[in-house]
Amino acid sequence: MGRMVDGVWQVEEVGATGAGGRFQRTQTSFRDGIAPGGRFAPEAGRYHLYVSLACPWAHRTLIFRALKGLEDMISVSVTHWHMGDQGWNFAPGEGVVPDTVNGATAMHEIYAKADPHYSGRVTVPVLWDKATGSIVNNESAEIIRILNSAFDALGAAPGDWYPAPLRAEIEAVNERVYATLNNGVYRAGFARTQAAYEEAVVPLFETLDWLEARLSRQPFLCGEHATEADWRLFTTLIRFDAAYHGHFKCNLRRIVDYPALWDHTRSLHQHAGIAQTVDLGHIKRHYYGSHPAVNPTGVVPIGPALDLDRPGTRRVTPLG
Numbered sequence: 017m018g019r020m021v022d023g024v025w026q027v028e029e030v031g032a033t034g035a036g037g038r039f040q041r042t043q044t045s046f047r048d049g050i051a052p053g054g055r056f057a058p059e060a061g062r063y064h065l066y067v068s069l070a071c072p073w074a075h076r077t078l079i080f081r082a083l084k085g086l087e088d089m090i091s092v093s094v095t096h097w098h099m100g101d102q103g104w105n106f107a108p109g110e111g112v113v114p115d116t117v118n119g120a121t122a123m124h125e126i127y128a129k130a131d132p133h134y135s136g137r138v139t140v141p142v143l144w145d146k147a148t149g150s151i152v153n154n155e156s157a158e159i160i161r162i163l164n165s166a167f168d169a170l171g172a173a174p175g176d177w178y179p180a181p182l183r184a185e186i187e188a189v190n191e192r193v194y195a196t197l198n199n200g201v202y203r204a205g206f207a208r209t210q211a212a213y214e215e216a217v218v219p220l221f222e223t224l225d226w227l228e229a230r231l232s233r234q235p236f237l238c239g240e241h242a243t244e245a246d247w248r249l250f251t252t253l254i255r256f257d258a259a260y261h262g263h264f265k266c267n268l269r270r271i272v273d274y275p276a277l278w279d280h281t282r283s284l285h286q287h288a289g290i291a292q293t294v295d296l297g298h299i300k301r302h303y304y305g306s307h308p309a310v311n312p313t314g315v316v317p318i319g320p321a322l323d324l325d326r327p328g329t330r331r332v333t334p335l336g
């Protein structure tokens with residue numbers, strides 16, 4: 017684990033903390049879009065995704081690549097699950113897909129190639145442009161919106177997961193889910209004080225209760241149709257019982273204890289192409305193995321036994 021300072025990799029401890037032992041996530045820095053006539057134009061074969069199968073933010077982008085049928089248009093490299101001194105890297109391992117685009121052995125080389133003076137965190141996902149040799153975007157919330165529509169004219173699969181009539185509601189749900197759940201699990205897990213932990217974990221379970229009530233009334237977060245908001249929730253829910261419940265001490269309840277949330281999770285997991293984006297082996301080995309301050313032995317639990325194949329009852333279709 018580490019960060020870059022003026023283009024040079026520096027090793028540092030995982031889970032950088034701020035005031036009062038609170039975990040603080042830093043802003044991402046490459047924020048371009050893909051649009052006809054722009055610096056980054058839509059083109060089949062031009063873009064490449066760097067992901068970790070363990071990472072919930074990277075997982076969103078793999079899901080959108082699958083939803084939009086972009087597998088042949090956008091290539092992918094998958095990092096090793098273990099984030100050690102070199103950060104995300106391509107050491108050989110089960111499910112690792114090496115970097116055939118830049119031949120990098122670690123992700124910090126990709127950031128240095130995009131900007132030789134880059135300072136900041138080296139995170140996944142990264143959307144890379146093979147034509148200019150640079151990073152288009154490294155913010156998953158923006159990458160999934162790019163994938164949702166930028167390749168439609170080139171033959172991407174139909175389906176708008178961020179439809180105009182539902183945008184305000186999607187944003188409102190995203191805001192709460194991001195703050196208390198997607199990022200809330202990290203705030204609970206990386207807290208260095210009892211107060212910082214409780215400050216994160218209490219609202220986290222309030223949000224799960226709120227979501228359970230919502231999903232008991234309607235199949236998806238914004239009504240009858242699945243949207244981006246459901247997929248953003250899904251990447252946290254699918255990791256919850258396997259990693260966050262134990263490793264990050266989010267253990268008031270499990271997702272399998274919430275009938276509607278568990279059904280929602282299984283329904284999304286069973287949607288075409290999605291199960292192939294989920295790797296619980298990478299997920300468990302990454303979390304339990306990469307955070308020595310949280311789990312010094314690095315021992316990975318064998319459970320839980322999750323029946324992800326029990327049929328979900330919600331039919332996953334976008335509005336548009």
Ligand SMILES: N[C@@H](CCC(=O)N[C@@H](CS)C(=O)NCC(=O)O)C(=O)O
Nearest residue numbers: 071072073137138139140154155156
């Ligand atoms: N805002 C970013 C966050 C991505 C992120 O934090 N990814 C984690 C992996 S789950 C990472 O790469 N962390 C490495 C680090 O912070 O050094 C996004 O959503 O794309």
